[in-house]
Every structure is written in structure tokens, then in C-alpha cells.
Amino acid sequence: MREYKTLVIIPAYNEEKNIVKTVKDLQENAPEADYIVVNDGSADRTLEVVREHGFPYLNNLCNLGLFGAVQTGFLYAYENHYDVAIQFDGDGQHSAACIKDLVKEIAGGNDIVIGSRYVTEKKPWTKRMVGSRLISGAIHLVTGHRINDPTSGFRAYNADCIRDYATDINNPPEPDTLVYMLRKGRTIKEIQVQMNEREYGESYLNITNTIKYMGRMMISIFFVQPFRKVD
Template sequence: MNLKVLVIVPAYNEELNIKKVVNDIQTNAADVDYVIVNDGSKDHTLDILKRNHYNYIDSICNLGLFGAVQTGFRYSLENNYDCAIQFDGDGQHLAKYIHLLVDEIAKGNDIVIGSRFIDEKKPISARMLGSRLISASIKIVTGKSIKDPTSGFRAYNKSCIKEYALDMNNPPEPDTLVYMLKRGKRIKEVQVQMKDRESGESYLNLANTIKYMSRMIVSIFLIQPFRKR
């Protein structure tokens, strides 16, 4: 089954990484399309996109990860893609695994997560402690085990593209996996490897990590199970 696939790359201040990311996609997943969503970058990201004639959408202001990815979903919906891949612009995700995710979408899954922890154990760290808590929370609420719920490397089928593109209450975050599972969506994980960020800084410092994990867990227990379906 040949699917029309779009890779969505949200990018905020990724001037040191974005060329490597696009080169990786073009080299290791040459038969898929991509769009970079420049999320109001303040560095030279936009200049690089223009100079290299990359396919991109430019956001005047910083929408945040959800806004940038949703922009990509809307582009995917408008251009009739069968599968959309969420793919970070910081160089941590590897394009050689894209086809593994697409293959599972072709087999009938609705969402496929590129997981670091199917065959490997989670390291002991504050961030991974948060990941364990989110995994446990999802298991309690849905009965489904998701080992890497915070992975931003995900594939979505056509029906999910529409839902994520049009629903402002449905960001591509770990908590909304609960909502999708409650609606009967099939979610599968496949083992992938990820690189450490080589350049730039992640916004998830210790304080932000604690806030993020707390918000996710509250949403998993108190919001997502009760959303109207």
C-alpha cells in the first residue's frame, strides 16, 4: 500500500540543526514530502530556509510546539496526505526510521510512536521519572501500556490528521493519547534510536520538566477521560 506521506518539522531557533535535519530526510526518506514550520524563530532559521529553497511555512509569531505542529497538520489535510509524521527540528530524530512508522500506519494503526524503550530500559533521570509516571498514568486510565509517551516522533493516519488539524483541544501531547485510546484508536510503538541534541537548548529544564509532567498527569486523570467523544 503506497501512502502519500508528509513529514512535519516544527522549528524554533534551529539555525544550527535544520540543514542536517532536511539532509537526513532527503537522504534516508527521499520518497516522502516534508514541510518545515518556522515557529517565529529569532535566529537565522528563516534565512536558511529561504536560501536553500526548502519547503516551509513561516509563522510571524511563536505559536509554540502545538501551534507549529497543528499548522503542519492543516497543511497535510489541505494537501490530502494519507500519513503525517511529527519530526523534531533539533536533529534528535532519525529519518531512517520513518518507513517503520509508515509501514505500521499502512497495516491499519491510527497512531504510531517511535519509541526508545521497547527493547531498552529507561535511564534513571528526573525527566525519565516523569516519563515513567506518565506511562503508569496512561496504563491506569486506559489499560494500554505506552512505554515512551513523551516521544515526539509519531505518525498519524488520515483520520487522525483531520482530528489534530481541526481540534484546538487536541494537541499532539502524551495526555491526548488517552483521549484517542478512549475513542478506540489503535496506537502502536516501534523501536527507534534517537540522538542527543547537538546544538541549541531544549526548553525542558528541570523546572519546566516538573511543570510539564504535572500538567500531563492532571490532564490524563481529570480531563482526557471525560472529554466528549
């Protein structure tokens, strides 16, 4: 198998207590991959910590949200001709040891590979998983394609998808746009990966944000993505 020039994109918002451990995991368990921290206008010391440790980074002067942060990374990957881009959370929940498995599936011909918690393991019936089940069901109704863990932020993309996400403002790396990518004929595969618990800080998705997020996802999956013009 040929070597694939790989960039790990690490969106980071207020991750001063998590970012060092996250990057050290990459350095130790995925040394073959390049990485870039995208500081998304953090209000804490994330940027200072990144600079102190000499980590490569991009800096958004204001908080653009997950989409803006990851798209900043995609644009960097596109401009620097990477073969594979890995979306990798800055909070330490993803395991760098699994990156080689995602890249292997890209090398096998897949366009998008999702690191999933629920390929060989069953999704629990918890309040936290209600949203994931609803989104998974909606995507299946619209496309006929079953994605077990559509909200996973641990994903790999090939060069064609890097271009798609870097150059189209209407393509945020969210579950709803998987509908559009499937309509474009992109192949999506899920593989089982290890996920860790966040040690510090709080998730962006509190109750209020979760309700807003779910509403936006449902509207987009049913009424926007199926009707977008496919290039």
C-alpha cells in the same frame, strides 16, 4: 503495499544550527516522503537558513509552541490530502531512516505509531526519565494501555488522526491526548527507533518548564481527557 502519500512535519524554533542537517537526513534517507518546515516564530536565523536552502516551509509570525507549530503542519497535511503525517523534531534527534518503519505500521492498520526508545531497550532509572515514567504510569492507570515512551515526538498518524489533530484545538500532539485517542478507539503502536543527541542549542524543557509541563500533563490525564465527549 500501496504507496502512502506522506508528509513529514518539522516544527522548528531557534534551530538555525540544526535544521539543515535535519532536512538533509530526510532528503537522503526518506526521499519518498514530502516534508515541510514549520518555523515557529524563531528569534534566530532559522527562517533565513530555510529560505537560503530552498526548503519548503510554513511560517508562524509568533511563537505558538510545539502544539501550534505541529497543528499548523497537520492543517497543511489535511488540506493537501496526505495519507500519513510524521511528526519529526527539527533538532536532529530523530532518524529519517526509521520513517519507512513507521509508515509500514500505519499501512498495517494502526492509527498512531510512536517511535520509541524503549520497546526492545529498557528505560533507564535517571532523573530525565522520571517524568516519562510518571506519564506512562498515569496513562496506564486511566486507559489500561501501556505506552513506554509517551513523550516521544517521533510519531506517525493516519488520515483520520490527521483530521482529528488538524481540526480540533483541544487535540495538541501531547502525551495526554493519547488518552482521548484511545477512548475514541484509535489504535496506538510503539516501535523501536534510533534517537540521536541534540548537537546544538538547548531543549525547551528546562527544570521550571518541566515542572509546569508535568503538572499540566497529570491534571489533563486524570481530570480532563477521561471526561471529554467522544465524537
